[in-house]
Amino acid sequence: MAGVRVASDKGVMALVVAVLVMCGGGSVVTPAAAATLVPAVYVFGDSTVDVGNNQYLPGNVLYPLPLPYGMDLPQELRPTGRASNGYNVADAISRLMGFNMSPPAYLSLPPEMNDQILSGFGGVNYGSGDSGILNKTGLNKSMPLAQQVGFFAATKSKMIEHAGDQGTVDEIERRVSESLFFISSGGNDMFEFLKSPVLLFYIQLATNYRKHLNTLYDHGARRFGIVNVPPIGCVPALRNRSDTGACMEFANNLSRNFNDNWLSVVMKNFAADPERPGITYSVGNSYNMITNFTADPEAAGFSEVASACCGDGRLGVNPWCHPGGAVCNNRTDHLYWDLAHSTDAAAHKGAALIFDAPVDWGFAAPINFRQLVSDGFSSI
Ligand SMILES: *[C@@H]1O[C@H](CO)[C@@H](O)[C@H](O)[C@H]1NC(C)=O
Ligand SMILES: *[C@@H]1O[C@H](CO)[C@@H](O)[C@H](O)[C@H]1NC(C)=O
Ligand SMILES: *[C@@H]1O[C@H](CO)[C@@H](O)[C@H](O)[C@H]1NC(C)=O
Ligand SMILES: *[C@@H]1O[C@H](CO)[C@@H](O)[C@H](O)[C@H]1NC(C)=O
Ligand SMILES: *[C@@H]1O[C@H](CO)[C@@H](O)[C@H](O)[C@H]1NC(C)=O
Numbered sequence: 551m552a553g554v555r556v557a558s559d560k561g562v563m564a565l566v567v568a569v570l571v572m573c574g575g576g577s578v579v580t581p582a583a584a585a586t587l588v589p590a591v592y593v594f595g596d597s598t599v600d601v602g603n604n605q606y607l608p609g610n611v612l613y614p615l616p617l618p619y620g621m622d623l624p625q626e627l628r629p630t631g632r633a634s635n636g637y638n639v640a641d642a643i644s645r646l647m648g649f650n651m652s653p654p655a656y657l658s659l660p661p662e663m664n665d666q667i668l669s670g671f672g673g674v675n676y677g678s679g680d681s682g683i684l685n686k687t688g689l690n691k692s693m694p695l696a697q698q699v700g701f702f703a704a705t706k707s708k709m710i711e712h713a714g715d716q717g718t719v720d721e722i723e724r725r726v727s728e729s730l731f732f733i734s735s736g737g738n739d740m741f742e743f744l745k746s747p748v749l750l751f752y753i754q755l756a757t758n759y760r761k762h763l764n765t766l767y768d769h770g771a772r773r774f775g776i777v778n779v780p781p782i783g784c785v786p787a788l789r790n791r792s793d794t795g796a797c798m799e800f801a802n803n804l805s806r807n808f809n810d811n812w813l814s815v816v817m818k819n820f821a822a823d824p825e826r827p828g829i830t831y832s833v834g835n836s837y838n839m840i841t842n843f844t845a846d847p848e849a850a851g852f853s854e855v856a857s858a859c860c861g862d863g864r865l866g867v868n869p870w871c872h873p874g875g876a877v878c879n880n881r882t883d884h885l886y887w888d889l890a891h892s893t894d895a896a897a898h899k900g901a902a903l904i905f906d907a908p909v910d911w912g913f914a915a916p917i918n919f920r921q922l923v924s925d926g927f928s929s930i
Contacts, residue, residue, distance in 0.1 A: 586648035587923045588773070589725040590673030591640075593652060594698045594762075595734035596688075597679030597891060598777070599640035602631025603693060604679045606657035610691040613679065616873045618860050622881060622894055631655060633679055635859065635881045636894030640675055642901030643732055643775065647923065656701050663705070668712040670725030676701050682739040683758050695735050699762045706769045726770035727828070730923060733762075734777035734836075736813070737890075740805050741782060747804060756812045763820050767829065774831040775919050776817065777904070778809040780840045786858040786865040787889040795856055795865060797844070809837050814915075832922040834904035838912045843885055843896070850899065852885050859884040859893060 593599050605613035613631055620630030623637070632638045637645075640652040653673035666672050676698035680688035683695050693701075706726065713719045736755070743751050763774065782788060783801030791798055814833060821829045843850040858866030859878040869875070871888035878884055882895040892900070903913040905920050 588647050588728055588730045589671050590667075590729040591644050591647055591649065591653055591732055592673045592702060592729060592771070593640045593644075593675040593677050593732045593734075594695060594702075595640075595677045595732075595777075596681050596692075596736075596738050597633040597677075598734045598737065598897075599638060599652070599675065599677035599732070600631055600633065600655070600679040601638065601640060601652045601675050601677065602655035603657045603675070603677060604691070605631050606655070607678075607691050607693070610689075612691075618871065618873070618875070618877050619888075621877070631679075633888065633891040634894050634897065635877075635887050637897060638894070639734060639777065639892070639897040639901055640677060640732065642898045643730075643905070643919070644673075646901055646905045646919070647730060656698075656705070663708060665712075667705070668709050670709060670722045670729070673729060674702070674705055677734070680738060681735070682737075682742065683735050683755050683762070684739055684742075687739045687742050695733075695758070695762050699765045702766065703769050723770055727772040728925075729771075730773055730775050730919075731766055731771040732775045732777075736779040736808065737782055737805075740779055740801070740808065743804050744782075744801055752808060752812050755808065756816050759813065760816050760820060763816070764826070767820075767826050772828050772830065773922060774817075774829065775834065775904075775922055776813075776831060777834040777836050778813055779805040780836040781805050781844075784840060784844055784856075785890045786856065786861075786867045786886050787870070789856055790865050790867045790889075805837055809835070830917075830922055832904075832914050832917050832919050834900075834914050834919065835912060836900060839900050839903055840885070842913075843899075847885070851883070852896075853880075853883040854878070855885040857884075858886045858888045860888050865889075 604610050614629040616629055620628045620632060622635045623630055637651060644652045652675045656674050656676045667674060678693035680692040681694050682688050685694040685696055709722050710719055713722050739755055781802040782805050783798030788798045788801055789795045817831055817833055821831055843852060844855045847855045859881055860871035861867055862869055862876050867889040881893050884893050885896050887893040905918060907913045909915060909918055
């Protein structure tokens with residue numbers, strides 16, 4: 551596993567170097583088109599996509615997550631920043647785009663970054679566990695979406711500086727416009743919302759989401775792959791509040807209402823903004839997906855969709871996943887890895903549906919991720 555990863559990293563690098571050499575005076579080429587569907591993936595969001603940023607935040611004692619987190623990852627990726635037994639949905643989506651896994655965590659990069667990233671290839675992951683759409687969501691030891699978007703703006707400035715001549719700047723702009731901007735945020739905001747559900751909260755979420763999208767657009771983003779909010783009432787931690795272990799319907803309603811009446815409208819309006827032409831987007835429907843997996847586990851290839859794989863006691867949340875704690879035998883037949891996060895298997899299944907399932911199955915709208923990136927790299 552480790553050998554394969556290193557080898558193909560080099561493969562991509564070699565291709566990029568070759569392209570840069572051919573590129574010379576900024577002439578137009580289609581770099582890495584054979585290897586990947588987009589030049590780069592830029593990832594934003596929460597613990598569903600964090601691949602290690604949180605461990606660099608001073609005072610964040612939870613990260614890196616100790617074993618059994620990451621137990622199914624190659625040795626060199628442990629201890630892990632991923633809230634999973636293995637890879638997460640940022641990895642799974644990046645793989646579908648032709649990369650080995652998620653791009654690296656922003657805070658793991660040296661200040662000078664590297665030539666590949668500065669040339670607009672590969673991408674960066676800004677995701678931060680516990681963060682939300684709103685600054686006030688989650689622990690203060692995480693990077694809210696606003697900060698993540700700000701770090702992308704900083705990255706973009708470095709890319710432009712690094713480019714030098716106008717021809718190369720144009721190339722960078724084109725690569726950014728063709729890259730996938732992948733956002734998975736909002737679940738933690740829903741947990742906050744649950745404490746005091748008032749209409750104003752939806753308005754704040756929608757307003758801020760739009761603001762973050764606008765900022766990304768203004769720094770060159772055009773292709774947006776969004777994941778909506780899952781039915782948070784079905785995570786083991788909230789099932790634990792019910793005597794029967796059933797999903798907490800009230801919490802699911804908050805998620806569904808946000809997805810159907812707010813987020814989808816934000817995206818429609820954003821894409822129709824006459825001042826911001828050229829936007830394409832897909833919203834991956836994690837709500838429908840988890841609901842679908844939960845309603846008929848066997849059809850989806852799971853045997854357990856209520857209890858966490860890792861953790862002790864009822865539903866695996868008493869106490870939650872910890873070193874030396876219980877781990878289920880078969881990680882691929884569980885939907886949930888710990889009290890609130892999916893297994894590697896669920897992340898890969900979900901990503902595959904968002905990417906490829908026919909739109910009328912309800913797992914992505916208005917197009918799926920494959921359609922979102924189907925234009926690939928434009929040649930001019
Ligand atoms: C959220 O934080 C960012 C800095 O990361 C700041 O620029 C912005 O004003 C904050 N937004 C609100 C509503 O406080
Ligand atoms: C789960 O429920 C039990 C019983 O109500 C409670 O004592 C425990 O604190 C809960 N655990 C979590 C992690 O919410
Ligand atoms: C959730 O929403 C459904 C449909 O809108 C409604 O019938 C139900 O009463 C709601 N449940 C709770 C607990 O809010
Ligand atoms: C684990 O579960 C998966 C999915 O249900 C199944 O295909 C596989 O055979 C199981 N593996 C073992 C060792 O039981
Ligand atoms: C889950 O989705 C698949 C694909 O659309 C569908 O065939 C199946 O009936 C769904 N299952 C449930 C329980 O809704």
